[in-house]
Amino acid sequence: MKTDNPETQAKPAAIRMEGVVGSLGSESFKQATDEWSGIEPTGKNMGIVQLTLDKSVKTTVIGTVYGLDFEIEEDGYQVNVFFDYYNRRLKILDYDCSNYPGMLQRLAWLASANSFDKIFVKARAKDFQQFLSHGYMNEGVLRYYFNGEDAYVLSRFSSLKRASSSDLIRESEMIENIIYNSKPAPERKLPSDVKIVHADEKHIPQLVFIYRQVFETYPSPLTNPDYIKSVMKRNTHFVLALSNGEPIAAASADVNDKHSNAEMTDCATIRAAQGQGIMQFLLAELETMARKMNVKTAYSLARSLSPGMNKSFFRLKYEYSGRLINNCDIFGEFEDLNIWVKRL
Structure with a gap:
């Protein structure tokens, strides 16, 4: 969204990542964990x-x-x-x-x-x-x-x-607050040190790094590099945000050619880079790619208690159209997901 007053426009600034990300060979990468990296059983009977x-x-x-x-x-x-x-x-x-x-x-x-x-x-x-x-x-x-x-x-x-969902009223109130009370966002520019790239197999270690940083558990094996490699071959397209060459955010579009739609999914931003609006740039890049592939519809299932992600889709002109109760396991328990849809 644009504003005519240049004084209200957010100026891009570099993200301070010193001591937060490090290189992929650093201790921070080695220590990034998911639910399968521990030494104790998870209790999910997956063996x-x-x-x-x-x-x-x-x-x-x-x-x-x-x-x-x-x-x-x-x-x-x-x-x-x-x-x-x-x-x-x-x-x-x-x-x-x-x-x-x-x-x-x-x-x-x-x-x-x-x-x-x-x-x-x-x-x-x-x-x-x-x-x-x-x-x-x-x-x-x-x-x-x-x-x-x-x-x-x-x-x-x-x-x-x-x-049943004990969070149903709280989730509904959050959606109403976003729809009725969200102020037009100032036009943001990508931080000066951030670059968005279309990820391929050489970027898999960086994608895994982000997902292991953000998700302790996830409804698909997104922290497994072999899994990412396989879905890349099945019409799932990843974009990656790099700050001075280091991975800070990622998202993907799972394209369904038969029905001409794309699910915007696997959205994750490491804690140090949150609040910069980077995910909106990644989603916009995926939308541009989808349009070039003649995809008619973009949709996403956002965690119902995540104000940041739901607000991002609202600001990108997605329409809220329902909620899936206890749909999948994220962060170790079933969560409700909000449906957001956009005609491309």
């Missing part, structure tokens, strides 16, 4: 994972497993589902259905057999009421998600604890 895929199909996976894609084909429906073990939920990735009772009963059984207490789906306008009529709750609308058409975000809960 040996047992999943039930069907009444007669079970599998045991050794090692750190976040989830498993599985495709089901039956008379009247085909559904691609993600067994999200880390977040204890079943995610419906895609579906083609004429037998909704059969599909939804099958999914409810799978969730129960794996002790998942949430099923999550993005449904189309033509059939979202089929999910409502089978006990799903509407948590929001992802506007323009399907090549410009709206997606209805619905969930099925099977425990009161997962379906």
Whole structure:
């Protein structure tokens, strides 16, 4: 946003990083930790994972497993589902259905057999009421998600604890405060020592450094360099902010070519660089990239109690359109996420 008064415009200033970041070979990099770098068990039972895929199909996976894609084909429906073990939920990735009772009963059984207490789906306008009529709750609308058409975000809960949020009123008040009371931000310029780059494989150590600094736990294995390398090959694009060559902030766009949308995600700024508005520059860069790829819609799921991230999306002209209750595990517990959407 612009202001006509030059005296109110924020002047770019260098970020003081001495003794905070250091080089990637320094002790600060070596000591940056995530939940898998400790010597004590985490209590999440991630060493040996047992999943039930069907009444007669079970599998045991050794090692750190976040989830498993599985495709089901039956008379009247085909559904691609993600067994999200880390977040204890079943995610419906895609579906083609004429037998909704059969599909939804099958999914409810799978969730129960794996002790998942949430099923999550993005449904189309033509059939979202089929999910409502089978006990799903509407948590929001992802506007323009399907090549410009709206997606209805619905969930099925099977425990009161997962379906309830003690922070709901506080989260709603924060959103209202942002929407009604936010003053136009002075036009910011990127700090003079900060450079934004499009990250590739050579930047993976810097990305890992940031994510290990910021997130003790995260709903995807973002602190694993092999994981970042793999998603880079699957249409996830990272941008990185460097202060005098040192990593201070990062974000990514997960592009869905089939539906012409991009999720703005993996947003993180190390503590020493927060409050400078750097994330807005990273998100704007990702939007520019998405437009060049003919992506129609950008959206994001922001932590519901993070005023900084929610305000950033509001100031970038995103529209608030719902809240996902106890959606995923961040910082060691399930958190609510706000839906923000923007037509590009």
